[in-house]
Amino acid sequence: xxxxxxxxxxxxxxxxxxxxxxxxxxxxxxxxxxxxxxxxxxxxxxxxxxxxxxxxxxxxxxxxxxxxxxxxxxxxxxxxxxxxxxxxxxxxxxxxxxxxxxxxxxxxxxxxxxxxxxxxxxxxxxxxxxxxxxxxxxxxxxxxxxxxxxxxxxxxxxxxxxxxxxxxxxxxxxxxxxxxxxxxxxxxxxxxxxxxxxxxxxxxxxxxxxxxxxxxxxxxxxxxxxxxxxxxxxxxxxxxxxxxxxxxxxxxxxxxxxxxxxxxxxxxxxxxxxxxxxxxxxxxxxxxxxxxxxxxxxxxxxxxxxxxxxxxxxxxxxxxxxxxxxxxxxxxxxxxxxxxxxxxxxxxxxxxxxxxxxxxxxxxxxxxxxxxxxxxxxxxxxxxxxxxxxxxxxxxxxxxxxxxxxxxxxxxxxxxxxxxxxxxxxxxxxxxxxxxxxxxxxxxxxxxxxxxxxxxxxxxxx
Numbered sequence: 001x002x003x004x005x006x007x008x009x010x011x012x013x014x015x016x017x018x019x020x021x022x023x024x025x026x027x028x029x030x031x032x033x034x035x036x037x038x039x040x041x042x043x044x045x046x047x048x049x050x051x052x053x054x055x056x057x058x059x060x061x062x063x064x065x066x067x068x069x070x071x072x073x074x075x076x077x078x079x080x081x082x083x084x085x086x087x088x089x090x091x092x093x094x095x096x097x098x099x100x101x102x103x104x105x106x107x108x109x110x111x112x113x114x115x116x117x118x119x120x121x122x123x124x125x126x127x128x129x130x131x132x133x134x135x136x137x138x139x140x141x142x143x144x145x146x147x148x149x150x151x152x153x154x155x156x157x158x159x160x161x162x163x164x165x166x167x168x169x170x171x172x173x174x175x176x177x178x179x180x181x182x183x184x185x186x187x188x189x190x191x192x193x194x195x196x197x198x199x200x201x202x203x204x205x206x207x208x209x210x211x212x213x214x215x216x217x218x219x220x221x222x223x224x225x226x227x228x229x230x231x232x233x234x235x236x237x238x239x240x241x242x243x244x245x246x247x248x249x250x251x252x253x254x255x256x257x258x259x260x261x262x263x264x265x266x267x268x269x270x271x272x273x274x275x276x277x278x279x280x281x282x283x284x285x286x287x288x289x290x291x292x293x294x295x296x297x298x299x300x301x302x303x304x305x306x307x308x309x310x311x312x313x314x315x316x317x318x319x320x321x322x323x324x325x326x327x328x329x330x331x332x333x334x335x336x337x338x339x340x341x342x343x344x345x346x347x348x349x350x351x352x353x354x355x356x357x358x359x360x361x362x363x364x365x366x367x368x369x370x371x372x373x374x375x376x377x378x379x380x381x382x383x384x385x386x387x388x389x390x391x392x393x394x395x396x397x398x399x400x401x402x403x404x405x406x407x408x409x410x411x412x413x414x415x416x417x418x419x420x421x422x423x424x425x426x427x428x429x430x431x432x433x434x435x436x437x438x439x440x441x442x443x444x445x446x447x448x449x450x451x452x453x454x455x456x457x458x459x460x461x462x
Contacts, residue, residue: 397421
């Protein structure tokens with residue numbers, strides 16, 4: 001992907017081909033009669049079809065079909081529609097593609113590389129497709145395409161209810177400003193009399209319902225804790241995530257799940273010192289993750305209230321409806337020994353846990369193997385470009401893999417050498433330049449549960 005495309009495309013946080021649920025009359029009604037009047041500055045702007053669409057793209061194979069003013073006073077946003085095709089399984093497949101971004105940059109958009117596309121003539125495709133993004137163009141952009149069976153399209157949200165026009169190719173665009181809060185509902189009325197709806201929050205989020213929420217002490221996007229699937233009395237897992245912000249240079253935080261044993265007590269809790277990592281593992285954190293101290297856990301049904309006590313006072317923590325999780329996020333100056341966890345049971349008894357670094361932590365039934373030393377690399381003299389990876393574990397593993405240059409390499413036991421494993425990387429076939437360096441991360445999965453500790457190992461090719 002070229003740098004230009006990365007600038008033009010939105011930071012996509014939610015996308016769906018809404019072949020969706022048909023609602024005849026039981027869906028959400030329009031809160032107000034729709035209008036096709038002026039935009040609301042600072043709140044919402046509706047894309048208008050261009051009467052004489054100018055040719056754009058590089059090569060210039062598309063046209064700018066829609067224009068919309070930025071509600072926050074930024075540059076005019078345009079929607080570029082262009083055809084694209086490629087050969088799949090020996091057959092030529094044609095696509096209708098679109099790209100949206102500042103109109104001044106659309107003439108240089110690399111149309112030969114494709115983009116957000118939908119195949120033409122696909123049977124069973126829904127009457128519309130909708131994508132929601134935020135970041136690069138405006139506060140929130142809702143765009144997509146509709147098919148001819150959609151007779152009327154409206155949007156209801158901050159600023160009122162509007163009729164949404166579409167271009168000659170069926171494209172539409174709605175922009176909401178950064179100050180817009182609440183939700184937006186797209187309503188499509190079809191030729192057969194049915195109605196379809198699409199709802200999104202403002203700003204959009206991938207956060208599921210019923211999770212525990214915690215504000216960021218530095219004003220960054222909110223944090224949330226989600227309970228894992230299929231909890232058992234002896235193993236309940238919780239994962240901490242952070243919403244995506246509008247800064248494209250900062251990736252949302254996602255931490256490794258932590259697990260506890262609620263059969264040993266009414267609560268399990270872990271205190272995690274979150275720090276950025278230049279080489280994140282499977283779950284993170286990444287290089288742009290802020291330094292924070294995170295208190296996370298879950299409670300049993302016999303708990304009435306959970307609170308944390310710091311030097312600033314006592315604070316009752318909200319409990320998520322899904323998984324009965326709780327979460328608190330502190331600046332890095334607050335450490336685990338500065339915290340006191342209080343749990344109030346339904347019978348009135350109070351349990352206190354000073355320094356809640358690991359309260360009722362789940363213990364693995366099987367020891368987790370560790371990599372002894374570093375993963376070693378050498379070129380295969382027979383295989384040419386192939387690279388042979390060897391490693392040693394302190395105990396046998398059911399499955400052992402390493403990730404090398406973006407490819408997972410299965411490590412297999414070496415006969416006659418207990419604890420020694422060998423794998424072959426041949427993912428560089430067809431690459432003309434030789435491999436000069438690479439990083440290796442080792443991890444193993446045992447019967448200790450869905451998530452095991454990871455110890456990275458690094459090495460360099462000679």
